[in-house]
Structures are given as structure tokens and as C-alpha cells.
Amino acid sequence: MNSKRTGPPSTAEIEEWVPVTIRDVAKVAGVSTGTVSNVLNRPAIVAETTRQRVLAAVESTGFIRNTQAYQLRGGRSHTVGVVVLDVSNPFFTEMFRGAESCLQSEGYVLMLGSTDGLTEREANFVRAMEEHRVEGVLITPAAADLVGLAGLKTRGVPTVLLDRKAPADEFCSVTVDDVRGGELAARHLFETGHTELVFVNGPTTVRQCRDRRQGVRKAVRSTSKARKVEVTEISVGALTVRHGEEVVDRILAISPRPTGVVCANDLLALGVLRGLATRGVKVPEDLAVVGYDDLIFGSMLSPALTSVRQPAFELGSAAAELLLDEVRNPDHRHREVRFEPELVVRASSSG
């Protein structure tokens, strides 16, 4: 095929779209650009007949307003950046939906980035979003510290932390009380008569794991006042199904034999359930199991999994509300919105 064009362009190319500007619309309608702009932005101040004429011209030309020019002139970008650790994790997509439900009705479009916990990717996203002049950022920080967000802070980009408490008065944040969640899970088993429990936890370097452990211990302390209860803690390397399955033998080796298991996460719980099934241990008769996160599939298992639900959707929408306040309210003060987790009791713990 020739690289140089010899013949006339094909039909498709003749009809190729050329960008239509407000000026083209003005020409077609026989008015000035100022009037077109007025029709688009303050229709009330322009005469009925001209308005009709201009609208007809907009229609016939297929004009679509160029947001960049609008924004350059001083308009808002109607854009919010969302940065999460992992889009394929239902917890984060639910949060995204919550944020979207709130922001979409306000005319915002969301830019989404998934960092997989890599600070380098996080930095790229934040940079790109700043270049795009997003009006705000919702972010689950990848790093333990928040130095990656210093730029957002100094440049005054409204930022809300997701599932991460902000130190001092740096940022707004939405969080879930993981201590309370751990407490709920353990107390539920104590209250249904169990006295010997196992707590299968993930790495305590993870803030969520530390907090949930603290909650479990709290439940032990408060229950111990009335009667004797005990919890054995087992920490595994990661919050996965495999790690849960592998820990089952250690659970069954404990003496006296525990009657309940609290897992730091639904995936661990699922692994435990599978491991118990292959060894013929009945749930909940021989061993009650409680998870954490309330992933959708937990309710579909048999036995359905008791779990601690985190209001991910509400987390997202609350974060969006905080952001909107920071964007619009000059008297805005940073604050933390803390959600209560909720225990969802199902068959795996109610024999």
C-alpha cells in the first residue's frame, strides 16, 4: 500500500468531523459568541427568539462544549479523582459506587486509579490528577506514612482518606471501627455459649489486623468478669483462602478443643471452612466460624457464613459528602467520619 495519498480521500474522510466551536454556532445563528455563551449559561437574560435560534444552531452543528476552555477561563473541572488499592476487591468497588452515587448527581465525573499498593503508581496517579486539575481526591493511601500526599496538602487539593485515619488535622477521613468489629465477632461467640475460641489473624503489620485483635482481646476482658473464657491467637502470613486452609490442623490440635473460630477476614474463614469440610468437622455443630468483611459470596455458602459487615457503600458516599463540603464550604473543618461495623449472623455460627 502506498504511504503517499494519490487519489481523492474516501467518502468517510470527506465527511470527517471537524471540531465545532462556539464561534461556528454563532455564525450559523447569526449572533455573537457572547450571546451563544449566554444562551448556554444564563438563558434567562437572552430574548426568546434569539435563544431559539441559537439552540437550533447548537443542535444542527452538533456543538459540544469544550471543558478545557471552560475550565481555563476559570470554571470548575467537574472531576474527582479516586485512588484505591485494588479495583478487583469488592470492598473498594462498593466504596467507589457509594462515591459515584453521591458525586454523579452533582455533575462530577470520576477518574479511577488502582495502585495495587505500589507507592510509585500512587504517585503517578496523584500527579496525573493534579495535572488534570481535579476538584478533589478520594484515596486509600498505599504507604504507611502520608508523605505521598504532601503535595495535595500544600497545593490545597481537597482530599479525603478512605478507610484510613488522618493524623492531626491533615485531611478528612472515613473509617470503620475495626476494634469494635473484632469485639462484636468474639462477643457473639461468647454470648452463644462458647468459652474456648481461636482467633486466626493476618499479619499485625496491617493496621486492620492489629485493631481487630485488640477488639477480640477487649471482648475477652469484659466477658472474663462473668465467667472464664479463653482465646488462642494464630497469626498467618496473609489474608488468603490458602492460609486459612493451612491453619486448620493447628486449630484442631489445640487442647482443650476450641468450639469457635474468629477469622480476621472472609477469605481466611472460607479457607478454614474448606479445611474443616475435608476433615469431616461439622459447622457449626463441632466448630462455629465467624468471618470479617461480609463478602457477597459468604451468604451463598452452605453453611452461610456469619461475618462482620463493613458499610463500604456508605463509606464511599460519606467520603464524597466530606469532599463536597470541603469544595464548597469556605468554613470547612477537617473531620473523621467513623462507621460502626455490623455483625451479620448466619448458619455458620448459630447451631
Added chain:
Amino acid sequence: MNSKRTGPPSTAEIEEWVPVTIRDVAKVAGVSTGTVSNVLNRPAIVAETTRQRVLAAVESTGFIRNTQAYQLRGGRSHTVGVVVLDVSNPFFTEMFRGAESCLQSEGYVLMLGSTDGLTEREANFVRAMEEHRVEGVLITPAAADLVGLAGLKTRGVPTVLLDRKAPADEFCSVTVDDVRGGELAARHLFETGHTELVFVNGPTTVRQCRDRRQGVRKAVRSTSKARKVEVTEISVGALTVRHGEEVVDRILAISPRPTGVVCANDLLALGVLRGLATRGVKVPEDLAVVGYDDLIFGSMLSPALTSVRQPAFELGSAAAELLLDEVRNPDHRHREVRFEPELVVRASSSG
């Protein structure tokens, strides 16, 4: 509190960020704006010493390039719009990740919108993305027809359809061969000795359901040449767990008793599994079950669910590749990239 400000602004307000432009950088570095722009875009043509000086100024001022102005001047927006039916569906988030993995390395940022199948929301998203002058759109159309995308077509916005074949030469598209998938599922059961099957299908108004049914029938025809096999079709109102569970009694009432079930979707299959469990029917000994979609949790069940896997991640990245080609290659021709589904055999069908 007074609405009128009386005292001096607080410290925070004094230090409030004022936008830094290329002009400010130029002033600090003692050069013209043209030189700053050159340092940023064609560093090679500017003298070493000045370049250092300008870079230092960029650093000290915290300058961040304004994409709107860049784009207005004729630059590309480095933005791609993604519109899916439902962000909380793992299939779509996997596709998103596939697209992201390909586009992020090319410097693009993704705008994401979730329509929930509502054409009105789809129209809003597409409109907003056109206003933002995205360089391209990846979309799973909400409506059966494609009239909602006519604007994208006429305005020449590169667009790739996700999991939906484009009629004629309208758009590029990525699809999965659902006929083949249905065939794989049914043939697998025939080949492992089953002769009496049930096909639990969703509403045949959905393209995917129609195609999968066609595949099942194809498997019946080809197998019938060698030996007698039969499939009973049951169509339910929606592809949900509940509908799957409710259909179990009808399955068990069929005579002669079928030995295998093909479901149009993993959720249906999950419902069927639950229904069978509560009725004491053993899987796969009494009844083999095959699903479709290979959702993650399918592998975590016991018995683990045999299912037809759709390469969602690859779908997304292929769509991104097609988009990039359309954006960059002037000789681009629209085409369909069709993926083959893959049968993943697990315990639920291999007794």
C-alpha cells in the same frame, strides 16, 4: 458566627496556595515562558545551565502543568472513558484492570462510569466524556441498539465495544464466543458419560443467554450422531442465586432423572448447589453441575464449581489495544477481536 470577615485571615489562609503558572516559573528562573516550555517539552534544545536553572525553579515553585491549557493549545487529553454496566460485577472490574494495565503505561488516565444498564445514565456519561474531550471510549452499551453511540460515531471519537459485537463496520469490538462456551459446558458432561442433562438458562432476551443456548444445542446435535443424549431446557427470569435455588424442584421432578446440569451463569449454579444441598442430593455423585463465568468464589466452594471462564482481563487489554490503534494509526480499520472461552473442570462435575 459573622458572615463578614472582620479580622485578618488565619495563618492557614495566608499560606493558601495560589496557582503557579509557567510564567511564574519563568520569572523565578529569569527566562522567558518559551524557554520554560522548551525545557518541559524539548529539553535537548536548551542550554545545560539554563535547563538546570529552570528545573530548579519548577521544583521550588511546585509548578504543575495545566492539562487544560496544554490540551486547548492542541495537545492530547491523555484521557480515556470507560463505561460499564456495573462496577460491582467482578467481570467488569477485571476488564477495567485489563484496560488500565495497557493504557496506564501509555500515560492515560481512565474516567469510569457505571450505568446499571440505564440508557439515561449512559447518555450522561458519554456526554460528559465528550465534553472532556477524551481520546477514546470503551463501553458496554446499555441498550440493545446502538443509537446512544451515534454521536461518538459522527464526531469521530474512537470507540470500542466491550462484550458486544458491532454491526457492520461501525466500531471495533471485543467479544467472547458464547456459543462455543455453551457447547464446551454441555459437551464436557456428555464426554464424561452423562446422557440426560438440564440446561438452566436466563431470559433469552439477553444475547449471552441466547448464544449459550445455541451452543448447548449444538453439542446435543453433534453428540447425537454417536449416541442418544437429551437436554431439557428451563428458562428462569433472572441470573440470580435465588432463581437457581427455586428451580431445583423442577429439576428433580424430571423423569428420567437427569444426571447433569448446565447453568447459564455461576450465580444460578450456586443457587442450584444450595438447593441440592438442602435436599440431600450429592454433587457430583448424584448430579453434576457446571456454571458459567468462573467467578472467583466458584473455586472456593466445596465441591469447587466447574465453570466456563471468560478472559475478562484479556478482553479489557485487547479493547485498549484496539483503541490505541484507532487513535494512532491513520490506516486503522475497525475489527472484532473474539476470544475463546475456556472450560475449567473442578470437583462439581468430576465424580
Added chain:
DNA sequence: GTGAGTCATTGAAACGTGTCAAGTACCGGG
């Protein structure tokens, strides 16, 4: 007939950036 007051429209300036023709400074050769 004149002045004041309304109402609708105009046209130019400005937003922040990239480009490019034009300009400056310097150097070496004649």
C-alpha cells in the same frame, strides 16, 4: 422633542500553554 431608563446584544480581554519566526550573542574564517 428630550432625557432617563430598560432590555438585548456585542466585541475584546483574559485564562495557561506550545509554537515558531525573529532576534541576540558569539565564534571562526576571510
Added chain:
DNA sequence: CCCGGTACTTGACACGTTTCAATGACTCAC
């Protein structure tokens, strides 16, 4: 001393939009 060439740098313009002071066309009351 001049000429041509090289190596950088400059500064004005253009992109598409909104805003706003200025203009024009009417009307009404005196």
C-alpha cells in the same frame, strides 16, 4: 572589520470559552 553560521532565547499569537463594559434600540414620562 565583515560575513556567515551556530547555539540559544525571546515574545507574540492561537487555542475555545466566559465575562463585562460599552453600545444600540426602544419605550415612557415630562
